Each structure stands twice: as structure tokens, then as C-alpha cells.
Amino acid sequence: MNRPDEFFIPDNEVKLSGELDYGRADLYISAVDALSRASCQSVYIIDYFKRDFLYVSPNRFFLCGLSQERVRELGYRFYLDHVPEGELPLLLTINRAGFAFYEGIPVKERKEWYISYDFHILDNGRKTLVNHKMTPLELTSDGRIWLALCVVTAATHADAGHIEMHHAGTSDFYEYNVVSRKWKKKRMPVLTDGEKSVLMLSIQGYTMAEIADKICLSTDTVKKYRQRIFVKLNVRNVSEAIVAATNSKLL
Template structure:
């Protein structure tokens, strides 16, 4: 089992953050709260200077039976209380490796990267596989991550892990291999225009017949493209394909 200190490696060199800077950050909370009201996804802000959560949305996915204020009070203890022991170790490792990766980035690019990973949370003995996407929204004066926003959604996978760092606007990404404890560059997935059309129309509720009519193709052609899509994305159905494509910004 991890301990709280295992999650605090990111704060060692952050310069002091003034109360004035915290006052300026309050506008971010208002914006994030408005966004949270429009989505089922849970949102929260990690404060790496104070080692706690600056904001937690009321969305139920993350709360595990707690209120948002209770989770803010728990801070990183939330992970220890609601994440399986073996996956806590994974979170500690990706935390260390993620910040090591980040420290090597050019300063001017540091706000352009995000990290994504899957792990289980336990609520009332029920395990749910969720996806975390974390990206910095404020840096300290010494250009280290001060505040980061995390978007929590249901995972498109069936197992924990799938640790990836992506730069905005790039198809390629860096994948962390837990067995080798290192980052490996991946060229990424590129969808054809036809595959994008089928996913987009499916997301809008079109049936296969509807899609065939809209694209002026035979229904067997739609079935062929869907099979290829499932293979390419390594998913089992169109719902998982839409979730995967949305999560990884393939559309």
C-alpha cells in the first residue's frame, strides 16, 4: 500500500505561491464549475504546492459516496482509501515517471502536454475502471506544475494502465511501459475520413441503415468499416469505439 508521502514527489522544488496568486486562480474555479454542470465527467484541480485538491466537482463518477467537500478534505488520501493496493503502486510510479518526463520538456511547451491513465476506484465494494486525463493549467515561477486539472471519465479499456503522454495537435504520443519502467514513443492511430464519418454518425444515433443511406454506400460496406475500426481501436463495439475516439481526440 502506498503512503501519502509517495504522492508528494512533485512539490520538492516548487517556489512559494503567494496568496495573491491563489486569489487570481479563483477565476479558474468559476469557469471549471460552469463546465462541470454541462458534463457527466468529474473534474478536479490538483494543487501541487499545497498537496491537496483546490476544486472538486459535484459529478458523481469520482465521489465514491462522498461529497465534493469531503474529497477536498481527503486530498491524496482519496487514492489510498479508494484505489486497490496494487494500483496505488502504479499511480506512484506514473507520478514519478510523469514528472521526470515533464522536467525534460522545453519550458515553452509545458502547458501543451497531458497525461492519461486508467485505474479502478472502489465504492461500496464495487470496482469501476476510470480514465484520468491530467493537464497543467498554472505553472509556478520556476516553471513547475502548480495547478493541474483532471477530467475523470469511464475507461474505454478493460484493465488498468494505458499510461500515455500526448502533446496538443500531435498524433504521436509517449506510452509508459510498466514492465520496462520507461517511456516509448508511439506513432499513434490515424482514422480515415470514412472511419471518422461512421463514428461521428454513430455518436449522433444513426443506425447502420441510416449511415449507409447518408454515405451512399451499401450496408455491408458500413459493416466492413466498423469491423476494421474495432480492430484498429482494439474495442468490441461501437460504444467503446466512440468512447475511445473521443478520449484520444481521434475525431
Template sequence: MPVHSFNLYGQTAIATEIALGYITAVSTIDHLTVYDSFKSNADNFSIMKGYFLQKSLQKYSQRLHFSVDLGEANAKMKNHTNSSLLTKNRVGKISEEDSLKQQNYLEVVKSFARLTYESIYVIDYEKMAFEYVSENPLFLCGYSSEEVLNMGYDFYFKNVPENDLELLNLINEAGFDFFEKLPGDTKKMYSITYDFHLVNQDGKHILINHKLTPLFLTSDEKMWKAMCIVSIAHHQKAGNICIHKQGTDITWELDTVTKVWRKSEKPKLTKREMEILRLHAQGLTINQIAEKIFVSSDTVKYYRRRIFERLNVSNIVEALSYAVNNKII
């Protein structure tokens, strides 16, 4: 059965000619097979083949955001679990002793998910799969939580643009290199946060903030399960990769060019700056804040500028998001 490759609108489609005048167009990203038939001469065959492939690609092109060849992307999706992509922390079989540590922990995770607007999911590094996905819609990209749960790691390959997928692989490598060097009894005190794009079913790119922290370690101190929290990013671009240690102001930021972690401290605000930021979080305007704390509006504006400078942001929305995400307020 001959197989022909065509290039339409910069994308590669695969057409398989079948006896009796059938043609199959296969979208390698969606694994969707559509059949159309006709009974005509060789000229009609050529016309219909081109027309059908064009319509098929137009229909699904909004969901093809990788610049790589479709066949290459498909191979990557099929083989990623056997490669190093996003699998730096692959762990072996979990011992019975380690398994006993769980004690119905998912009920606690589910309770937390009911209390927050953020999306919650749990990664199992033994199975390289998702163990739980909340119904909060931001992370789901239009799918149901059950569909995302069943997709597991394929969800990333299907809904993350290629450039951001490469970024995730860098984070995976650098993050777990950092984690492996930590003393075993402190590893659960660390969390990593970063921003990347998700592409929903309408083809819209959404920049999200993704936090990850260990839930369970194996007996040899590798990360077995991790909880992830997804919210809207307050930055303008992907990246912004930081590791935080609980109970401290210490932060490590990853330089994506040199791949070096640079240690720093979280910015600190004065009591007055914290007060103004909290009042903004309550929805008060500049004039209302000035009246409440008995200062002029110009004084409030001065403190706002100081806050923006300290947090390296450009407006009050970014300042509030940064302060919340970094546990400043």
C-alpha cells in the same frame, strides 16, 4: 493497558482491553471506534471479545480492499504526505508573483464542470491537497464533493486498490520525470491519461479514465496546479498510460515493465471511416447508416472492421470512447 492482536478472516484487528470490562475495536482504515460493554466473568470476556471483533470486521470488510496488513495500511495513510508516495511533484512555498496568476480561475473550472458529465477536480501541489472537486458523481465514490475535498490525497489511499495505488505511484514518478525534461514554455501543452480502479462505498470496483493537465506553473517551471478530468474507461484493465501534446498527433505510451516512454502517432481514420463513426455516435444502426450514405450494409460492416483494427478495439462502443478521448472525432 495491554493491547492484543487477533487475526480473523485474514485481517488483523486491534483490541484494547480497558478496566471495568470495556473493549474497543478499532478499524484502522476508517478510524472508526466502536464501544461495547459487558459485565461477566473471564470466560464471557473471551467469548464476547471474539464475537465483537468478528462482527466489526464483517461489517467493514467490504471496504478493506488492500491485501496488506491493516496496521501497515494505516501507517501508510498517516505517513504518506511525508513519504515519496504520490508526491514526486511536491513544490515549495509559492511566491506572491505566482499567486497573482490565478485571477479567480476556479470560476471558469466550475463553469466547465456544469457543462460536462465528467468529474472535475483540481490538485494543488504546494499544499498536496485538492483545491476543488465537482459534484459530478463518478469520482466521488458515494461521498459528497466536500468530503472528497477535505480528504485530499487520503481519498486515493482510501478508495484505490493496492495494486492500482502502486500503478499511480509509477505514473507519478514517470510522468513528472517526463514533464521536468520538457522546455518550460511548452509544458502546458501536454496532458497525461491513464486508467485505474476506484472502489465505491458499496465495495464495487469501477475502472475510470483519468486525465491531468497543468493549470499553473511556478516561476521555476514546476507544476503548481493541475486540472483532472475523470470519465468511464473504455479499456478492460488498468494502465494504458499515454502523454499527448496539444495540436499534434504525437503520443508517448509508458511501458510499465521497462518504465520507458515510447513515442508514436495517434491512429488516423479515412474520411469515410470518420463519417461512419460519427453516424454511430448519433445512434444510427448499421442499416440506417448504409441507407444514409448510399452503400450496402456489408460495406458499412467492412468499414467498421477497419475502424476496430486501426483503433485496436473490439466493438463500436470502445471505438467511440477511444475516438472521443483521443480527439479523433
């Protein structure tokens, strides 16, 4: 693969150009830039009509040593240059599967969905596994995505993939199997109030003994809560649990 245009497929070709209001797009840029400043989130906006990046935040996590201006100039070429060659077919698969899934969602509900998946980026040869979430910002009247917001965070898995479609406000989601090429309905894990308390206090930096004292439980019980959290979130430690719970909106 050596052409960025392979990411742009008929399933999301933006045809109704007369509907596109780039004055409104400027408002999105201002809002997303404010979000980036306030939260230090690594975010960018894709323009599917111009086939480029409309905005890229200055957060260094996703930039691979480049300036935000340079990443914006590169657009989809950024993926070709900074994703391992062996994972580019995975990104194309995700692209096709994701847009095919959107075709089955009623147009009025499409802004309520987002896709999440993991892939590596390369920074001076060093591989970093990131989680990438994308949701529509603006649709044309026929339901095609014109602008999309992308959020990049650290991944909690050990490998690329983990392709999921989520409907905001629900605990159900769909997981894509790249072998069978099918989506399977699943349910998000649920943390009990006690598990949430342990995790929230862990975020604040308290030790297990201090957490036990604060919530009036034994240290052994707090340890059991932590272990249950690790199993539910499929993580190995507290740091991964915090990222996974945050990414999955469980707190």
C-alpha cells in the same frame, strides 16, 4: 502505502511560494466549475503547493458515493481509500515517471502536454476502471506544476495502466513501459473521413442500414468501416469506440 505525502516528490516540489496568486486560482475554479456544469464532466484541480484538491466537480462518476465536499476534504487520502491497494504502487510509478518526463520538456511547452492512464476506483466494493488525464493549469517560473486539471472518464481498456504522454495538436505520443521503465514514441491511429462519418452517425443513434442509406454505401461496407474502427481503436463495440475516439480527440 498509507501516507498521501508519498505522492509528493522532489521532482515537483513547489518552492517559489511568493509567485502563487490564489486570486487567479479562484478564476480557474470558476472556469472549471462552469465547464463541469455545461459538460457534466468529472473534473478536479490539484494544488501541489497545499498538497490537496482545490476543486472537485459534483459529477457522481468519480465521487464513489461521497459528496464533492468530502472528496475535496480527503484530497490525496481519497486515493488511499478508494483505489485497490494493489494499484497504489502503480499510481506512484505513474507519478514518478510523469514528473521525470516533464523535466525533459521546455518550460514554455509544458502546458501543452497531458498524461493519460487507467486505474480502478472502488465504490462500495465495486471496481470501476477509469481513465485519468492530467494537464498543468499553472506553473511557477521554474517550471514546477502548481495547479493541475484532472479529467476522469470511463476507460476503454480492460485493465489498469496504459500510461501515455500526449502533446496537444500532434498525433505523436509516448507510452510508458512499467517493466523496462522507458517511454516509447508512438503515433495515434487516424480515422478516414468515411470511418468518422460512420462513427458520428453511430453517436447519433442510427442503425447500420440507416447509416448506409445516409452516406450512400452498402450495409456490408458500413460493417467493414466499423470493424476497421474497432481494430484501430482496439475496442470491442460501438460504445467503446465512441469513448475511445472522444478520449483520443479523433472526432
